[in-house]
Amino acid sequence: MDRSERRTLSSITGKVIMALAGLFLVVFLLVHLGINLLLMADDGGRAFTGAATFMATNPVIRLFEVVLFGGFLIHMMFGVGVSIRNRRSRPVRYQHKSESETSPLSRYMLHSGIIVFIFLALHLIDFYFIKVGLVAPPAGVERHDFYHRSLVLFSDKGYSAVYLVGFLFLGFHLNHAVQAAFQTIGMNHNKYTAGIKVFSMLYAIIVAGGFMTIPLWFIFFR
Amino acid sequence: MIFTLKIWRQKNASDKGGLVTYKAEDISPDSSFFEMLDQLNQQLIAKGEDPVAFDHDCREGICGTCSLYINGRPHGPLKGTTTCQLHMRSFRNGETIYVEPWRCGAFPVIKDLIVDRSAFDKIIQAGGYVSVNSGGIPDANTIPVPKPDADAAFDAAACIGCGACVASCPNASAMLFVGAKVSHLALLPQGRVEAEHRVQKMVATMDSLGFGNCSNTYACEAECPKEIAVTNIARMNREFLAAKIFAEKEKQISFTL
Ligand code: HEM
Ligand code: SF4
Ligand code: FES
Numbered sequence: 001m002d003r004s005e006r007r008t009l010s011s012i013t014g015k016v017i018m019a020l021a022g023l024f025l026v027v028f029l030l031v032h033l034g035i036n037l038l039l040m041a042d043d044g045g046r047a048f049t050g051a052a053t054f055m056a057t058n059p060v061i062r063l064f065e066v067v068l069f070g071g072f073l074i075h076m077m078f079g080v081g082v083s084i085r086n087r088r089s090r091p092v093r094y095q096h097k098s099e100s101e102t103s104p105l106s107r108y109m110l111h112s113g114i115i116v117f118i119f120l121a122l123h124l125i126d127f128y129f130i131k132v133g134l135v136a137p138p139a140g141v142e143r144h145d146f147y148h149r150s151l152v153l154f155s156d157k158g159y160s161a162v163y164l165v166g167f168l169f170l171g172f173h174l175n176h177a178v179q180a181a182f183q184t185i186g187m188n189h190n191k192y193t194a195g196i197k198v199f200s201m202l203y204a205i206i207v208a209g210g211f212m213t214i215p216l217w218f219i220f221f222r
Numbered sequence: 223m224i225f226t227l228k229i230w231r232q233k234n235a236s237d238k239g240g241l242v243t244y245k246a247e248d249i250s251p252d253s254s255f256f257e258m259l260d261q262l263n264q265q266l267i268a269k270g271e272d273p274v275a276f277d278h279d280c281r282e283g284i285c286g287t288c289s290l291y292i293n294g295r296p297h298g299p300l301k302g303t304t305t306c307q308l309h310m311r312s313f314r315n316g317e318t319i320y321v322e323p324w325r326c327g328a329f330p331v332i333k334d335l336i337v338d339r340s341a342f343d344k345i346i347q348a349g350g351y352v353s354v355n356s357g358g359i360p361d362a363n364t365i366p367v368p369k370p371d372a373d374a375a376f377d378a379a380a381c382i383g384c385g386a387c388v389a390s391c392p393n394a395s396a397m398l399f400v401g402a403k404v405s406h407l408a409l410l411p412q413g414r415v416e417a418e419h420r421v422q423k424m425v426a427t428m429d430s431l432g433f434g435n436c437s438n439t440y441a442c443e444a445e446c447p448k449e450i451a452v453t454n455i456a457r458m459n460r461e462f463l464a465a466k467i468f469a470e471k472e473k474q475i476s477f478t479l
Contacts, residue, residue: 010425011435012462082435086393089434091327095230095241096320098441099294100390106439107392180438186460188453 018078019181021071026178026203028068033210040217045147052146056131076117083110105176112173119166126153151218160215171208178203223249223310226318227262229274232331239331241320251311255298256281256288258310275334281306283447286382289389290335291322296386296445304384304447324385326394328431339385341431342399346383348427349420350403352412371409378406380448387442387450393434398442400428401454408461418465425462 009017035055038048055061105112129135130143141148153159178200182188187196225246232239249258256278263273279287283304290305292298298308313319321335329337367375379402387398404421407413413420436455443452 010462011429012425012459013466015435016459016463082437086395086434086437089327089394089432090325092325092331094291094294094322094325095228096291096294096322098390098392099299100296100441101444102392102439102441106437109437176438183438183452183456184436184459186456186463188456190453193453 014078014082015184018075018082019184021075021078022177023181024067024071025075026174026181028071029207033207036214037210039147039150039214048150049145049147056144072120076113079110079113103176103180105172106180109173109176112169115169116166116173119162119170122162122166154215154218157219160219163215164212167208167211170211171204174204174207175201223251223313223315225249225258225310225313225316227321228318229321229335230323231274231334232323234333235330241322249310251309253310254281255290255292255305255308255310275332275336277336278306283307284382286384289324289337289384289386291320291324291389293320296324296389297384297447301444302447302449304382307447324389326385326388326433328394328396328433329385329388337385339383341433342383342385342396344431345396345400345424345427346403349416349423350407352407352416354412365411367410375406375409378402378409378450378454381406381446381450382448384447386445386447388433390441390445391434391436392439392441393437395436395442396428396431396433397436397455397458398446398450398452400424401452401456401458402450404458404461405454408457417461418469421458421461421465422469425458 035048035051038051039045041047125135127146127149130137130149131146133143137143137145137149138152141152154163179193179197182193182196187193227244227246228241229244230239231242244262246258246262249261253261256276259274259276266273277287277289279285281288283306286304288297288305290297292305292308297303297305299312300308323329323331323335324337324339326337328341329339332338381399381402383399385399388394388396391398404424407420408417438452440452443450
């Protein structure tokens with residue numbers, strides 16, 4: 001029996017798990033965006049800090065933090081696993097590059113995913129590691145004070161640029177991802193698939209655009 | 223017309239192979255792609271060289287035997303056509319044309335442009351049938367089938383098993399082929415009886431043969447000569463999940479989740 005026959009999960013089950021984890025992340029991003037937009041409120045960070053404190057103390061949310069880490073882990077593990085298997089399935093490659101029409105950006109999901117992952121790692125170091133005390137906060141900012149931490153970061157043009165690039169690629173990822181996830185879980189119908197594709201693109205634009213507005217606002221309006 | 227051809231030549235399954243450049247001259251714009259290759263082969267034979275081996279049979283787009291990855295697209299530049307239905311007028315005079323075999327680990331090259339597609343036969347053998355004993359022909363309409371279902375089943379059944387979906391897929395995935403085969407039976411009452419086991423067996427066989435995973439690029443749908451839609455993949459995924467979750471257990475058979 002060759003190694004491809006000894007699999008514990010079928011290709012479809014694996015992709016469905018990955019799509020469901022991805023859709024969970026899609027919902028999480030909306031919540032996260034909602035809170036981050038409060039950074040731009042002109043109240044000295046009261047609304048933002050209120051929301052952040054709620055997220056940090058509410059027991060249901062604390063539980064979801066574990067689910068969230070799990071969601072990312074599962075999504076990334078399957079994403080990388082699927083990509084490796086896909087490369088292996090064509091051991092000898094074509095000499096002429098493919099001219100086939102494909103769904104936009106669908107060929108670059110691993111690339112956009114890895115860029116998002118790099119941003120995610122930086123983000124964890126900048127906020128989560130400081131919060132749990134693994135990394136020392138910058139001078140004058142308290143460990144749990146995400147508001148002033150954000151102000152420090154966004155006043156740095158270099159950091160803002162990294163942030164913008166990270167979310168640009170997240171937008172690319174999401175544009176294909178949301179509609180693909182529906183297809184993977186078997187939801188494709190001439191009644192609503194056109195709608196799902198529009199939704200997928202709008203979601204990508206709103207989420208990526210929403211996050212990207214924040215550093216731009218700090219650069220140009222503060 | 224004149225063309226520069228870059229054709230994949232490979233003596234046998236173990237040969238490494240490579241592209242060889244040929245000149246095709248005096249080609250009529252009305253000759254088919256295969257007639258052009260036939261012409262080239264006549265010249266090669268006259269020179270005592272080995273002619274280019276390629277698959278073909280019906281030459282009218284119904285059997286699924288022909289293949290060829292032409293300038294980066296299976297079955298060449300036209301939509302909804304097989305290579306045997308492609309004519310040289312679809313190319314520019316003087317154009318350089320790359321001709322390669324389907325590339326997929328599960329479709330090993332036998333010689334030149336011919337690949338072994340028996341992996342597809344194995345998937346069909348795993349469940350792409352209905353088990354009925356032959357006997358008298360039943361009357362038409364003994365089993366009523368709703369018109370939309372009949373239409374969708376017929377669209378799926380148009381698949382000729384050529385493998386262009388696998389060839390075009392960046393992941394060499396066979397999901398469009400298997401989706402079409404699962405769908406055309408799952409949509410009809412005669413196929414429902416074995417639907418739950420069929421989808422599990424066919425997917426398990428597909429996985430075991432080393433095809434890639436679908437990543438929803440939809441290159442398959444764009445390149446399928448029979449324009450099989452990716453809705454069939456979604457239908458297979460639904461059938462598969464429902465079977466995993468709800469199917470009654472059968473004693474002797476075990477499937478991977
Ligand atoms: C907030 C972050 C992310 C969200 C919301 C997200 C969401 C999604 C969704 C919904 C899909 C579609 C699944 C399908 O094809 O059915 C997907 C695909 C994919 N994701 Fe992500 N993702 C995120 C981050 C990442 C990261 C960090 C990686 C890192 C490796 C990654 C790798 C992939 C890959 C490789 C695919 C394509 C899988 C395939 O269909 O072959 N994603 N993503
Ligand atoms: S689905 Fe289309 S491309 Fe794939 S084998 Fe069938 S006819 Fe050929
Ligand atoms: S030779 Fe029969 S489909 Fe092309």
